[in-house]
Amino acid sequence: MAKSAPTRHPALPALARTGAVLLKRAALLALLLALVFCTVELLPGDAAGATSERGESAADIEQRRRLLGLDRPVPERFWDWMSGLPAGDLGTSARGEPVTGLLSTAFPNTLLLGGLALLFTAVLSTALGCWAALRPGGRVDRAVSGTATAVLALPEFVVAVALVLVLSLWTGWLPAVTLTDLDGNPDSWTMLVLPALALTLPQTGWNVRIVRAALADEARAPHVETAVLDGLPPHRVLTHHVLPGALPTVAAGLATSTGMLLGGAVVVETIFNYPGIGSVLASAVTDRDSPVIAGVTALAGAVITAVLLLADLVRDLMAGGRR
Numbered sequence: 001m002a003k004s005a006p007t008r009h010p011a012l013p014a015l016a017r018t019g020a021v022l023l024k025r026a027a028l029l030a031l032l033l034a035l036v037f038c039t040v041e042l043l044p045g046d047a048a049g050a051t052s053e054r055g056e057s058a059a060d061i062e063q064r065r066r067l068l069g070l071d072r073p074v075p076e077r078f079w080d081w082m083s084g085l086p087a088g089d090l091g092t093s094a095r096g097e098p099v100t101g102l103l104s105t106a107f108p109n110t111l112l113l114g115g116l117a118l119l120f121t122a123v124l125s126t127a128l129g130c131w132a133a134l135r136p137g138g139r140v141d142r143a144v145s146g147t148a149t150a151v152l153a154l155p156e157f158v159v160a161v162a163l164v165l166v167l168s169l170w171t172g173w174l175p176a177v178t179l180t181d182l183d184g185n186p187d188s189w190t191m192l193v194l195p196a197l198a199l200t201l202p203q204t205g206w207n208v209r210i211v212r213a214a215l216a217d218e219a220r221a222p223h224v225e226t227a228v229l230d231g232l233p234p235h236r237v238l239t240h241h242v243l244p245g246a247l248p249t250v251a252a253g254l255a256t257s258t259g260m261l262l263g264g265a266v267v268v269e270t271i272f273n274y275p276g277i278g279s280v281l282a283s284a285v286t287d288r289d290s291p292v293i294a295g296v297t298a299l300a301g302a303v304i305t306a307v308l309l310l311a312d313l314v315r316d317l318m319a320g321g322r323r
Contacts, residue, residue, distance in 0.1 A: 018309065025308075029301040030082070033294050037078045040290045046070050047094035047288045068094060081291055085298065091291035093284070099295040102280060105184040107299055110269070110276035114261045116192060117199035121261075122254055124204045129211025129250075130243065134234055136216065144208060152205030156264040160198035160271045167194060177273045184275050195272045199264050203257045210253035214246035221245060248315035255311035259304045 048065035069077055081091050090099035132144040168176035174194050179187040186192055218224060219242050227241045269278030277296050284292035 018312070021309070021312070022305075025301075025305045029298065029305070032301065033082070033297055034078055036294045036297050037074055037081075037290050040288055040293060041074050043285075043288055045288055047290070050287045050289075051094045077290070081294060090295035090298065093292050094287050094289040099291050102292065103277065103295055103299065106275060106277050106280045107296075109185060109274070110262070110265050110278070111303065113192060113195055113269070113274065113276060114199070114258070114265055116196040117203065117261050117265075118254065118258060120196060120200040121203045121207055121257060124200065125207035125211050125254075126250065128204070128208050129215060130238055132208075132212055133215040133219070133238060133242070136219075141212075145212065148205040148208040148212075150205070151201055152209070154202055154205075155267075156198055156202055157267050157271060159201050160194070160268050163194050163198055164271075178275065180275050186275065191272075191274075195265075195268050195274050198268045198271075199261050202264070203260060206260075207250075207253050207257060211246070211250050214249035214253075215242055217249075218242045218245040251311040251314040255307045258307040259300075262300045262303065 046065065047068055048061050048070055052061050052064065065071055069080075084091060088100065090103070093099055093102060128144050128148070132141040135141060164176045167174045175188075175191050176194070178191040178195070181187050215238070221241075224237065224241045224245075227237045232240075265276060266278040266281055268274070269276040270282060273279075277300075281293065281296050283289075284296070
């Protein structure tokens with residue numbers, strides 16, 4: 001009797017592909033962190049001079065330079081910092097504070113702000129894209145597409161200033177700056193609204209275009225044309241036949257926005273005095289503090305990688321379901 005061919009577990013190719021993607025992104029993150037250390041080294045001055053007190057002598061600054069290890073080569077300092085990364089040790093700042101403790105409050109605040117902005121972006125862009133797709137080429141479709149293009153061209157700081165002007169200074173509806181409680185968190189939920197909107201609007205413009213294009217591509221699929229010929233109402237065709245097939249592309253667009261949201265948060269947090277990584281990163285650049293800058297980069301890279309992997313999982317699940 002002929003032996004049957006061994007069956008492969010269907011999850012193995014997906015696991016192998018996920019592992020390869022993780023290794024590739026980890027290598028890219030390591031390269032980015034190395035560039036961070038090298039870039040800070042190219043800035044004028046160093047951490048010892050930037051954090052020195054008024055009246056300190058050159059000998060005192062030189063002693064601090066040795067204590068901070070700045071007399072060692074950059075590759076050696078970078079390797080020492082990277083060796084602690086698997087254990088969650090992000091090193092020590094130029095002012096003697098553990099970087100992990102320095103970011104323990106600031107980074108969760110930024111994640112909260114970015115998460116709200118991502119949620120608002122997902123809801124608004126999907127709703128507007130679907131509304132425009134109900135009547136392709138109609139007035140709503142043209143208005144939504146044109147507005148999305150215009151909003152996409154606006155930088156976050158311009159949107160932030162306009163929101164402060166309209167919703168705070170003119171109407172007094174929302175606070176223009178963020179006050180913090182004893183734990184360093186925003187004192188009220190209302191202080192999250194303007195920063196979240198400032199991040200949401202440009203990314204909504206970007207994602208509306210992605211949603212609209214994905215829906216247009218899916219609308220040409222044979223099963224969608226069959227549903228139309230069967231006489232189903234347009235909204236039912238959209239929600240039950242077009243939108244499910246477009247979700248992988250929509251998820252990929254939202255995942256791409258994660259990096260843009262974290263990058264834009266640095267600017268927006270500064271404008272609204274929000275207690276996130278924006279102020280920490282600005283102080284670290286002023287202090288020429290490589291461990292802090294690299295720590296922020298590593299955490300942001302880890303979050304972006306996790307969101308991209310989640311988007312890949314959604315895409316694979318949807319593709320498997322359609323098969």
